[in-house]
Amino acid sequence: MKQSNDYPIARSTDATEGIPRAKPARWLNRTVGGVGLTSALGDFCYETTTVILPGFFAVLGLPAALLGIIEGIADAVASFTKMAAGFIADKLGHRKLLVLIGYGLTPLGQALIALAVGWPLLMMGRLVSWFGKGLRGPLRDAIVAQAIRPETRGRAFGFHRAMDTVGAVLGPLLGIGLLGWAQTLHWADPSRAFRLVFWLTLIPGALAVLSFLILVKDPGHRPNPALKFFTALRELPPRFKRYLGAVGLFGIGDFSHTLLILAATQLLTPSMGVVRAAQVSGLFYVMRNVTQVVASYPVGIMADRFGAKHVLVIGYILGALTGVLTVAAFWFSTVSIVIIAGIFFVAGLYMAVQEALEAVITADMVSADKLGMNYGALGTVNGSAKFISSSLVGILWTAVSPTFGFGLAALLMAAGTVDLMRLRMR
Numbered sequence: 001m002k003q004s005n006d007y008p009i010a011r012s013t014d015a016t017e018g019i020p021r022a023k024p025a026r027w028l029n030r031t032v033g034g035v036g037l038t039s040a041l042g043d044f045c046y047e048t049t050t051v052i053l054p055g056f057f058a059v060l061g062l063p064a065a066l067l068g069i070i071e072g073i074a075d076a077v078a079s080f081t082k083m084a085a086g087f088i089a090d091k092l093g094h095r096k097l098l099v100l101i102g103y104g105l106t107p108l109g110q111a112l113i114a115l116a117v118g119w120p121l122l123m124m125g126r127l128v129s130w131f132g133k134g135l136r137g138p139l140r141d142a143i144v145a146q147a148i149r150p151e152t153r154g155r156a157f158g159f160h161r162a163m164d165t166v167g168a169v170l171g172p173l174l175g176i177g178l179l180g181w182a183q184t185l186h187w188a189d190p191s192r193a194f195r196l197v198f199w200l201t202l203i204p205g206a207l208a209v210l211s212f213l214i215l216v217k218d219p220g221h222r223p224n225p226a227l228k229f230f231t232a233l234r235e236l237p238p239r240f241k242r243y244l245g246a247v248g249l250f251g252i253g254d255f256s257h258t259l260l261i262l263a264a265t266q267l268l269t270p271s272m273g274v275v276r277a278a279q280v281s282g283l284f285y286v287m288r289n290v291t292q293v294v295a296s297y298p299v300g301i302m303a304d305r306f307g308a309k310h311v312l313v314i315g316y317i318l319g320a321l322t323g324v325l326t327v328a329a330f331w332f333s334t335v336s337i338v339i340i341a342g343i344f345f346v347a348g349l350y351m352a353v354q355e356a357l358e359a360v361i362t363a364d365m366v367s368a369d370k371l372g373m374n375y376g377a378l379g380t381v382n383g384s385a386k387f388i389s390s391s392l393v394g395i396l397w398t399a400v401s402p403t404f405g406f407g408l409a410a411l412l413m414a415a416g417t418v419d420l421m422r423l424r425m426r
Helices: 029-062 064-092 097-117 119-147 150-181 191-200 200-213 229-234 237-255 257-272 276-308 308-331 337-365 369-399 402-421
Strands: 009-014 020-023
Touching: 020 308, 029 064, 029 097, 029 119, 029 150, 029 200, 029 257, 029 276, 064 097, 064 119, 064 257, 064 369, 097 191, 097 200, 150 191, 150 229, 150 276, 191 200, 191 369, 237 308, 237 337, 237 369, 237 402, 257 276, 257 308, 257 369, 257 402, 276 308, 276 337, 308 337, 308 402, 337 369, 369 402
Parallel strands: none
Antiparallel strands: 009 020
């Protein structure tokens, strides 16, 4: 067999297909490095927008209900797309082209947001970006998994997560810095500063597409035309379905943290002004991301030692606490930087637990040959719940009060925590 420069060959057998398959000897090969660079650039593109979008809503005079609905729908679209994308790729065997389309949709969505003067284009831009995010995610991970040997997957995916986090942390910082610079141009219309930042995000978005196109090689995937979508869904294990019920109940209260940015912006605006408040709130979101990154590995160690379910219960409790603390912040009209920063810190902790361990418990409950579809089911439940939660909190915020909206979210997350505690793992 011919040996390429990108993949020094090590022979292995594919357990699902029963055929010999070539595996690269080095885990940090061109494909893994290319995927990491692409993920960092992609996060630069859309995370820069995420952190300043609530301020843009405030400048345009749009209500919190609209932000909640848009974010909820976007989360749902991304989650449903993940399941469909994984199924289509497994059935047809095409992956790289779909991933390229997914990355290309992100800057297209950013351009629509930059052009928006009201909610319709804002919603369309967010939906286009999140559809692309859902389309590329599972297929990109499948390419990475097949581009290296099984015994080096931990390092490869760890590197990818680290590169992804570089974009998640530096992207918001870039957005805040660019917004501050744009303000110095003294626009007559304050929305122009936000629009300029949105246009600039197209640069890393386009570079992400080029990076994946040039650097990433799909190792190949055999199609499975006999795969049936609804048959696989019907065969979900009963215990796993009960677990999805607990995840879904918690998720109905697990509002998008874009609303948390909006909450901080609204609380701080009387003392700082809307632009300065948006910048500070963006920094809080960066801190949340950093907290999540730092906590993720210790969370994994705790799960291995004490059991993933027990640690996930603690994470769910922290999620409910985030809602309670936000209610208290609005109730007392706090303008304390320390208190608001503490809310984002707790949010980062529970997100680290939730994102790491919901998937671990899923793998413990289902058979390996159907793991992809089961992960799709988990993503669909989470996305549907996110849509309900963000929409519900946003609507109640506008129609009643933010304390009522976040208070109900905290109660729902607490109910999901109790449901998870009652679940038997064996």
